[in-house]
Amino acid sequence: MSTTEAGFPAITLTEAELDRYVTHPPTRGLLGGTGLPAATGLLTFSPLRTHGLRTLADATDAPFRVADELRDRLVIGELLNPAGMDRESILLDGGTGELTTAYLFDPSRPRPRPFASSLATLLRFAAVTEELAGLRGRFASLADRYGPETAAEATRRLLSLFEEGAGGEVPPYWKAAALIRPLALAAGPGTTSGLTLDVPARLLDQEFGHGRVVRFEEVDFPATLTHEPTRRFLRETGLPEAAVLFHADTDVPLPTLREYVTEEGADDSSWGELPPPHADHLIRLGRLIEDHSVVVDGRTGAVLTFTEPDATLHPLNTDVSTLAFTFWLLHHERTIDEHLGNELTTEAYDQLAAAMIHTLSAVDPTGTAPGTDWHYWTEMFQDEAGGVL
Structure with a gap:
């Protein structure tokens, strides 16, 4: 394995490292060529740098309660959830290039969830989401524009980009990102x-x-x-x-x-x-x-x-002002999810909670401020049993 510096550090693997685990040609080409960034604003591949390629079976101390055929999935990264939330691991199928996510050490949530059809698609999804956060690239025209119409336009663009790369079937994590993160633009x-x-x-x-x-x-x-x-x-x-x-x-x-x-x-x-x-x-x-x-x-x-x-x-x-925005955000999220038949809260509550915390933090960093040891909204968003979202 090697790390190169070209603006951003990249993680690359040798042919010998890939031979044992990865047979999918495009995935081998990416991992052995341009490589993966150590981290983006949404996820990190640092476990790959720390441990190298390893299977799900090797990464867990105890049997991971999923189908046997999933135990050969490769653990290559983690989602960068807000502080205090468990990190969900990113798993690669070395034969097909497909990516899923799962919690490695939480037996109550053992089921892997779809994430992206390939590493190239995953990196594109992460890149356009960061373009939204910075209002640049394909979202540059929205700079200095605010209001619910602007938020809706940002959602339309991001969801369209995701649909193009997912054959119209957008995985829950990215759907939550497209529907919730643009809401930070609803007020200027x-x-x-x-x-x-x-x-x-x-x-x-x-x-x-x-x-x-x-x-x-x-x-x-x-x-x-x-x-x-x-x-x-x-x-x-x-x-x-x-x-x-x-x-x-x-x-x-x-x-x-x-x-x-x-x-x-x-x-x-x-x-x-x-x-x-x-x-x-x-x-x-x-x-x-x-x-x-x-x-x-x-x-x-x-x-x-x-x-x-x-x-x-x-x-x-x-x-x-941010108190009122929080009330608006909570109410609007419920309206969106009801329109989807409660898809987000039933399929990806934790990922939805992470998107909500990120969106609120984008306009009001109170919950992440130094010295804040407890924050009501952060706790409530994560309360899946209470059904707050």
């Missing part, structure tokens, strides 16, 4: 709002329905809500009255966290310590399932969860 950067995103009021109205978005008045705000961009957003754009996992506080005026705890928790012995002194500057916007309140810091606009009854605070979103 906050050039006028003073927040992370410029979220048009119509975006929420169209998604949740007219009359189902709560917009507040000045008299609804406590004096400690001094962050003007947050006040303006809550007045003009608002939040959905009810969304996946969320119900807004419609009994106005909005209470501070201290007022909420005093009223709701003072007589409940199961509640922990009262919130910190700055609780007067935290304003409750609504509730999430699993005994969490959504609060906004009236001084900075940062959005947090307040966990009941242990009275702990954790970062949730950068501000109310």
Whole structure:
């Protein structure tokens, strides 16, 4: 095996290394010629560099509970899932060049899933997905364009490229990428709002329905809500009255966290310590399932969860614009999957969750910020048993 440097490191294999495992001519040509990049933004071939070619049987310490004919598949890489998620391995059939994915050490998820018809196809799929992320190449014309129409156009282009390379049968991983990752374009950067995103009021109205978005008045705000961009957003754009996992506080005026705890928790012995002194500057916007309140810091606009009854605070979103975008993203994902007959949630829930986490992180890195040891959205997206997505 050798590694070459030509802009990006490449992993190549010798004829002797290939002879034992790979008989498919195009695959042999690629692995012995131009080679594979060590990593892309979506996946890594570093296991191939570390271990060389090895079969699924050799890679697992215990019997891998799949059909015997799959035990000769070659483990060549891994999907780069968000931090905290198990990595799914990429398996190569040395005779046909076909690629599948599987979890090597999770007996509850033993079934390999289709991934790509060949290494060349896989590299093309990864390349065009990265073009989308950078709004370059075939997506360059979408640069500086935002809104649901732009997101839909990006999905159409990416899905079309995948269909061309998959004979119309797009594997679940790539279908999730095409349907979910472009949703990051639904709202543009906050050039006028003073927040992370410029979220048009119509975006929420169209998604949740007219009359189902709560917009507040000045008299609804406590004096400690001094962050003007947050006040303006809550007045003009608002939040959905009810969304996946969320119900807004419609009994106005909005209470501070201290007022909420005093009223709701003072007589409940199961509640922990009262919130910190700055609780007067935290304003409750609504509730999430699993005994969490959504609060906004009236001084900075940062959005947090307040966990009941242990009275702990954790970062949730950068501000109310990305909070609203998260509600929109969750609701829109459910609409997409229902249109597909729940194909994504039944065939590739974990891959869908990874795409959702990536999409949210693209506009709001709160969940991946240094020092964030727990993040509500990240945990909920991965909750397959709870059926959040």
